[in-house]
Amino acid sequence: AVNTDWNNAGNWSCAIVPGSVDTAIIPNVSTSSGNNPVISTAQTINTVTIQNGGILTYQAGTGVTVTFTNFNIEDGGKYIHDRTASTPLNTSIGRVFSDNSIVEIKNYNAPSSSLPSFGNLIINSSGTIQMSGYLQSVNGDLTKQGSGEFRLATTQAVGLTVSGNLHLLEGTITIQSGVATNNTNIVVGNDATIASGTTLRSGSSASGIHFLSVGGNWTNDGTFTLNTNANTGVIFNGSSQQLVGGSSATEF
DSSP: OOSSBTTOGGGSTTSSOOOTTOEEEEOOOTTTTOOOOEEOSOEEEEEEEEOTTOEEEEEOOTTOOEEEEEEEEOTTOEEEEESSSOTTSSOSTTEEEOTTOEEEEEEOOOOSSOOOOBSEEEEEOSSEEEOTTOOOEESSOEEEESSSEEEEESSSOEEEEESSOEEEOSSEEEEEOSSBOOOEEEEESSOEEEOTTOEEEOOTTBOSOEEEEESSOEEESSEEEOOOOTTOEEEEOOSSOOOEEOSSOOOO
């Protein structure tokens, strides 16, 4: 690849920019040109596959829409979504993200339908990222970076399974940001970490039953607040000894 411009035909082995009937394969270019492709204009592509070590970034202004009929991210592949739109992460249809793949969301528009099952998901934003209750499955780790707020829902019910670890490293995770009575159930298969200066909370106006199940260790160096519903709580359901620690007191 001569540069990172998706629209430059010279970056493609067939010397043609992929279109609506084509398959675009994003390989690992770290040992060659190092030019990972960046989409910044409207595109309609039949199939996009990101291979191990490959990186694709969608970074565009208002009104630029990208449509993938099929979107595959293999183990070790990475997709960076840096656009206030939900496409192409707006559906589970035609999406196959391997367990060891990576999706990093820097900007996003709230979805209105079911989302893919993610491998490793990174939320890295200084603004607000809203999932409207549609995020249901992360087969690897869920990591929150950046100073902004990650909202799992406004008033919608939340049913989220994170098979790996929950890493709250920066900012805030809010389960329900609006006046909500719907119940939530969040399952973390391994460790849950709340770093210093961060907040994990139900939401100030959320009154439903909120369950957080943790299969590994619990480390709280920040702020953890669930609502006061009598049935709300944290469940430690690991198959071996689990440790509860951190510099902040945790009220379960």
